[in-house]
Amino acid sequence: KAGVTQTPRYLIKTRGQQVTLSCSPISGHRSVSWYQQTPGQGLQFLFEYFSETQRNKGNFPGRFSGRQFSNSRSEMNVSTLELGDSALYLCASSLPGEPSTDTQYFGPGTRLTVL
């Protein structure tokens, strides 16, 4: 079974631009979560989608948004990019089992660099 895939793997943008990152979960998984990883702040939860609905949201500004499609694929968007948005963005998927205890499977991440 294929793992979680994220595209693109690397991205370079300039301040003020917007970016869209894509995540394809493991087949059959319906929950998709997004995390930001930076050297300074570590791993921080962005949001979680389940059955096309946002189930949880982390403490990030409104410039960060996401959505989930009927096939469980998810995208996240960052508008008006800032230098501090440079990070590894990780996507994780899990089965529609018991929340909180589900095993989350992570993709390899998208490395975003903002110049």
Add this chain to the structure above:
Amino acid sequence: AQSVTQLGSHVSVSEGALVLLRCNYSSSVPPYLFWYVQYPNQGLQLLLKYTSAATLVKGINGFEAEFKKSETSFHLTKPSAHMSDAAEYFCAVSDGNAGNMLTFGGGTRLMVKP
């Protein structure tokens, strides 16, 4: 609010020595606890998880962790380190009321000396 503290951002052991990575949590509700490993340029891989069953949890690659409620700890151990264990390790906690949201510790980079 939940939080996770990993003592020691860098730990160095010799090959064959005991690995001990420390994790303490703070949670207002009974926690679910996880250990993940991250190799360079890769995502996170689950090593093991505690979900209120047995307090001693065995994971992949010979790792195990013990949930100690009185100490609010969930330390990760492995009896004998292997060179391939060199990676970054993250402890995480999940609140039973917040879906799949994970709160991560700052991570511990494990170095294994030959």
